[in-house]
Amino acid sequence: xxxxxxxxxxxxxxxxxxxxxxxxxxxxYLNSQKKVxxxxxxxxxxxKSFAEFRSAIDTLNxxxxxxxxxxxxxxxxxxxxxxNFSSVAERVNAGNPDSSVLYFKxxxxxxxxxxxxxNVRQAIYCWIENGANP
Numbered sequence: 401x402x403x404x405x406x407x408x409x410x411x412x413x414x415x416x417x418x419x420x421x422x423x424x425x426x427x428x429y430l431n432s433q434k435k436v437x438x439x440x441x442x443x444x445x446x447x448k449s450f451a452e453f454r455s456a457i458d459t460l461n462x463x464x465x466x467x468x469x470x471x472x473x474x475x476x477x478x479x480x481x482x483x484n485f486s487s488v489a490e491r492v493n494a495g496n497p498d499s500s501v502l503y504f505k506x507x508x509x510x511x512x513x514x515x516x517x518x519n520v521r522q523a524i525y526c527w528i529e530n531g532a533n534p
Contacts, residue, residue, distance in 0.1 A: 441526035450485045450534050456523035463515045494532035497525045
């Protein structure tokens with residue numbers, strides 16, 4: 401808001417003309433669409449529930465190795481089952497993907513990055529950002 405007072409110094413008590421209103425509206429719109437974090441969770445894939453998360457992970461992973469091949473019920477490497485909410489919830493900090501082990505593992509430089517892609521990373525990031533709901 402402080403920036404707006406520098407851009408529109410005489411707008412506080414004077415009648416605004418249409419041009420100032422259009423510029424102000426444009427600035428407010430652009431700020432509302434600003435990407436926060438690694439992904440814009442207003443776009444797809446942005447799962448809200450664990451069922452949507454599981455579906456996204458299954459369908460978006462184009463790697464030769466799907467997450468569930470190593471982290472499924474019968475394989476559970478590192479004692480982690482990607483299809484089990486409790487197992488996944490232990491590795492996330494709801495609302496904060498950047499402090500979540502699951503996202504840390506799949507993001508650029510993470511140990512599981514090679515088995516992921518941008519869509520899988522976004523689905524994981526946004527599910528956590530959206531609250532990591534069951």
